[in-house]
């Protein structure tokens with residue numbers, strides 16, 4: 115459970131995503147905060163994610179005629195008013211008593227697609243009931259028991275989820291020193307309820323027992339999943355261009371460039387650095403999404419300028435949830451949407467197709 119009262123009131127000094135991070139850190143225990151904000155090792159990749167977006171300059175065009183900044187994007191024929199998605203994060207009840215229900219309420223209020231984690235602390239059906247027709251995608255960690263995984267897919271299909279996001283970058287838990295130092299352990303009151311009936315994994319003395327290693331997902335499992343469902347499949351956790359090509363060859367309908375928010379292996383590239391290589395390798399065959407360190411509207415605009423079709427938000431959603439429940443999540447999304455529109459107006463981008471120009475200037479310059 116959370117460590118503070120949650121009034122659902124937006125604090126007057128919450129005017130940016132950084133404010134929500136600050137406010138959330140006042141409300142959580144040291145353990146839950148380390149789980150939320152922490153990264154792998156000494157957190158070089160975690161820092162690089164945010165810093166890399168800040169390194170580029172945006173080259174503005176002025177005096178353009180605008181009627182509005184058009185933030186619409188299309189992903190697999192689904193028209194979205196904005197390129198913002200709620201990324202998958204586990205255990206929302208650690209951060210607010212209403213957990214994923216509060217997140218789904220905010221998603222629904224703003225019609226923002228929400229990618230629900232396998233490790234959600236609320237059932238996929240209850241989340242779908244709350245989402246009220248807002249696009250829900252299901253993030254899948256393939257489980258060691260394939261029949262169980264199949265039943266989970268059937269449940270989300272039945273509940274109306276529109277896509278599967280297969281996370282492939284965390285076959286083992288990263289070594290998160292901040293989390294270890296804090297002594298984080300999952301509270302007994304918070305559970306991955308959608309995995310409740312999962313049979314116990316093979317017993318082993320070591321995490322690297324061959325039986326466990328054999329259960330780690332591979333390209334064969336991607337092929338298995340492709341056969342299992344007709345829902346679109348996004349592969350999350352692609353950093354290498356060769357894997358991007360292989361994913362498309364295996365039937366992926368979309369890719370998510372991600373280093374898991376710097377939570378797996380320290381020294382992975384910042385996603386801002388990986389994104390252009392993936393975009394080049396994909397040759398517009400499938401949509402490319404990106405996450406990691408996106409904290410303001412100009413970060414979003416820059417990701418779109420580099421060829422992403424949309425971005426996912428991880429920690430900022432949980433900062434909003436911790437601070438003010440559904441209202442906090444909705445406010446985080448609104449702030450970012452407003453910042454994106456201001457960044458577009460101030461760089462002369464009338465719609466997102468004009469974004470690439472902000473990263474280059476003419477040879478006459």
Ligand SMILES: Cc1cc2nc3c(=O)[nH]c(=O)nc-3n(C[C@H](O)[C@H](O)[C@H](O)COP(=O)(O)O)c2cc1C
Pocket residue numbers: 149150151163201202203204231232233253281350372373374375376377405406407408426427428429430432
């Ligand atoms: C507390 C927390 C839990 C997460 N849980 C999941 C998860 O269950 N599945 C998953 O694919 N990614 C998970 N992630 C990774 C996010 O989906 C995302 O890749 C990352 O947080 C993006 O970076 P950002 O937090 O800088 O926006 C988690 C991240 C955090 C911070």
Ligand SMILES: CC(C)CC(=O)C(=O)O
Pocket residue numbers: 204233284374377
């Ligand atoms: C329960 C974890 C596997 C969720 C996760 O992906 C994370 O904490 O980064």
